[in-house]
Amino acid sequence: MEKDFIIAGFGGQGVLLAGEVLANAFMLDCKNVTWYPSYGAEMRGGTVNCGVVMSDEEVSSVQKSKSDFIIVLNQASFDKYTSWVRKGGSIIVNSSLAKIAKTRDDINYIFVPITKMAQEKLGNIKMSNIFALGVLSKVSRLVSLKTLEKALYNVIPPHRKHLIPKNIEALKLGYEYDLLPV
Amino acid sequence: MVVECLTGTKVLMKGNYAIANAAVLAGCQCYFGYPITPQSEIGEFMSGKMQQLGRAYVSAESELAAINMVIGAVSTGVKAMSSSSSCAISLMQEALSYATSDQLPVVLVSVMRGGPGLGNIYPSQGDYNQATIGGGNGDYNIIVLAPSNVQECIDLTYKAFYLAFKYRNPTILLADGLLGQMMEPVEFYDYPYPEIDTSSWALTGAKGRDARVIRSYAPLETDQCVYVDNLFKKYKLIEENEVEYEEYMTDDAELVVAAFGSMYRNVKSAVKICREKGLKVGAFRPITLYPFPSKRLSELADRVEKFLVTEINMGQMVRDVRLAVNGKARVLFKGKAVGAMIDVEDLVEEIEKQMGGV
Numbered sequence: 216m217e218k219d220f221i222i223a224g225f226g227g228q229g230v231l232l233a234g235e236v237l238a239n240a241f242m243l244d245c246k247n248v249t250w251y252p253s254y255g256a257e258m259r260g261g262t263v264n265c266g267v268v269m270s271d272e273e274v275s276s277v278q279k280s281k282s283d284f285i286i287v288l289n290q291a292s293f294d295k296y297t298s299w300v301r302k303g304g305s306i307i308v309n310s311s312l313a314k315i316a317k318t319r320d321d322i323n324y325i326f327v328p329i330t331k332m333a334q335e336k337l338g339n340i341k342m343s344n345i346f347a348l349g350v351l352s353k354v355s356r357l358v359s360l361k362t363l364e365k366a367l368y369n370v371i372p373p374h375r376k377h378l379i380p381k382n383i384e385a386l387k388l389g390y391e392y393d394l395l396p397v
Numbered sequence: 398m399v400v401e402c403l404t405g406t407k408v409l410m411k412g413n414y415a416i417a418n419a420a421v422l423a424g425c426q427c428y429f430g431y432p433i434t435p436q437s438e439i440g441e442f443m444s445g446k447m448q449q450l451g452r453a454y455v456s457a458e459s460e461l462a463a464i465n466m467v468i469g470a471v472s473t474g475v476k477a478m479s480s481s482s483s484c485a486i487s488l489m490q491e492a493l494s495y496a497t498s499d500q501l502p503v504v505l506v507s508v509m510r511g512g513p514g515l516g517n518i519y520p521s522q523g524d525y526n527q528a529t530i531g532g533g534n535g536d537y538n539i540i541v542l543a544p545s546n547v548q549e550c551i552d553l554t555y556k557a558f559y560l561a562f563k564y565r566n567p568t569i570l571l572a573d574g575l576l577g578q579m580m581e582p583v584e585f586y587d588y589p590y591p592e593i594d595t596s597s598w599a600l601t602g603a604k605g606r607d608a609r610v611i612r613s614y615a616p617l618e619t620d621q622c623v624y625v626d627n628l629f630k631k632y633k634l635i636e637e638n639e640v641e642y643e644e645y646m647t648d649d650a651e652l653v654v655a656a657f658g659s660m661y662r663n664v665k666s667a668v669k670i671c672r673e674k675g676l677k678v679g680a681f682r683p684i685t686l687y688p689f690p691s692k693r694l695s696e697l698a699d700r701v702e703k704f705l706v707t708e709i710n711m712g713q714m715v716r717d718v719r720l721a722v723n724g725k726a727r728v729l730f731k732g733k734a735v736g737a738m739i740d741v742e743d744l745v746e747e748i749e750k751q752m753g754g755v
Contacts, residue, residue: 217666235580239409242582250409250580273546275666277579278737369409 216271218357219279222347223253223264223296224288224309229344232370233286234265236348239366240358241269251277262291269357284355286347288329289313297322307350309343325354327392333385342385349389360390410583412547412576413438416506419554420478421446423588425504427453427477429466431485434518435574436508439480453477464489464496464505471501472611474599476558480506482574483524484515487532493567494533497628498613500598502561502568506554509573511735520574521735522658525713528571529687536625538632540568540639541686543658547581553684559590564635565598571686573709575659575738641684642693646672650679652703652752655694655718657683660707660738667744676752686714691721698725703751707739708732 220237224230234250241248246269253264266282268274281301286309287293293306293313300306305323308315311330327350333342345367352358367382410418417439420428428443440456447454453470457463463479470477481489486507496503509524511517528541540560542553553570561568600609615624645665647653656664661682668680681697681704683690698704704726706715715730722728731739731747 235409238580242407242409248409248582251575252578273662273665274581275741276663276738277575280740 217275218269218284218355219282219301220267220269220351220355221264221282221285221296221299222267222288222344223262223286223292224344225291226261226263228263228288229341230263230288231265233344233348234267236345236363236366236370237351237358238267239369240362241267243362243365243369244358246271247274249274249277262289262295264292264296284351286351287313288343288347305354307347307354309347323354325350325394327389327394329389332388332392336388337381337385339381342381345382345385346389349386350392350394351389352386353390353392353394360386407582407584409580410547411438411578411580412544412550412572413508413578414442415547415550415583416480416554416570416572416577417442417446418585419551420504420506420558421450422585423555423558424476424592425452425478425558426475427455427467427470429455429457429463429470429477429479430481431457431460431463433460433482433485435510435520435577436480436482436506436572438577439506439508460485460488461492464492464503467503467505468492468496468499468501471496471503472499472600474595474601476502476504476562478504478506478558480508482508483510483512483521483527486524486527490527490532491534493531493539494535494537495613496567497533497537497539498535499611500565500628501611502558502565504557504561504568504570506557506570506572508577509571517735518574519736520576520578520659520709520738522573522660522709523711523713523734524571525657525686525708525710528569529689529717537628538566538635538687540564540566540635540688541571542568543571543684543686544576545658545661545682547576547579548583549684550576551583551585555588555590558588559593560635560639562593562595564631566631566635571658573659636688639685640688640690640692642690643682643684644693645680647679647681647697647701649677650701651677652705652748653679653681653697653701654705654707654744654748655681655683655714656707657686657714660709663738663741663744664707666741667748670741670745671748671752674749676748678748678752683714686717689717689721691717694718694721695723695725698722701726703727703729705729705731705747705751707744709735709738
């Protein structure tokens, strides 16, 4: 089984870090995994994305044109990546920064006001990325909260360790968010 | 990002950092380099780590200076390296020709990006010819190793240092922007090869012994012939002993898809899918690009009907495959100049087309 993930948003939303946490979690689950950043002549304030591929066997390509799970944290990413979702796949949309709209009927839409939740429940919009991973954990059923927690310890550098409890709270809130269809 | 040299622990790491860590663990004493995307993390890591370990790091004024510093360092018998990319490797060609003739164990990491000219920073495999044929003058060969995942970036960095010293010959680790930038779980281990004795040739000061000269020429015509003949005796040994390749389901294959480096990953996936559809197809990957596994390809060509070579370039390795197959089978090519690897779905479609559309 090979599953593809894309996380996309503005530069500064923690997209690459969220991908790194997810990739570490798969590593801790003894899966084969590859993480690949968006790459090219990027500019500040532009969009950024990363791909994570998890596989029971060797990972093939990280640059596929279709993906099973996509997290989009802003409107530009939502516009770009809707067509990238594999048939039957899921897109998790940050409805705080993207308009709720369904243009396809062969994929699952999960609209969550991620930025708003991060601000209101966690007091910091910087928690959006990890909150989104909590949502992904529930939607995908491919990675547990426990493993994501462990992965946080791998990724977050020593001088920022004091932020881990807050991030774990973000994961839980994301996971517990009521995913009723809009 | 903090990267430490951990032995025996699985860590998620970028290809560039993996190469740099492996070089440090292999005992590289000197790093000389000049930054260029997509391999700048190697120099970045070295700039801190080498100083920390009391080894040498020089941010050179140019690529030309960097590679010549490596020549200077290795002539004293220590392990030294540089790393760079495509258009900057071009600037090093003269020095590489000299290093082959000087018989110096230069290790160079080449992380390919788009070309020709300045090109762009997207991944590419367009420097197959640059590495295996080269742009230096004269008859020479450079050992070229091509990893296809991040773990192999470590394994083959170790091997590059070993082969360079074993044969006193420049060795290139040929990665690409994709491998350099991607993160995968890897495991480090101690340098697995024996240390090569350099006491018979290294320039270590002539105290208590006759002076030595490392030079790249013999002044007389006949002497130069002998000199180059000796180089080629060495190349023959390399070709006999060091060929490395990977094969997948080639036993009964009617079509074999060949690729090197990161492109092979998709090839293998495509072959798996085609096998499930009942197509007799296999995959082949040269790990050493020089020495090229010509003999094995020639053996395969005795029963394989077609070879399909896929590369992220306009057809470079395909020529070596054609030479190896020597007309015994059809050799087809599918590639593009630069960018993402060819999709597994596209490869499957191409394989089906070539096998008569099942």
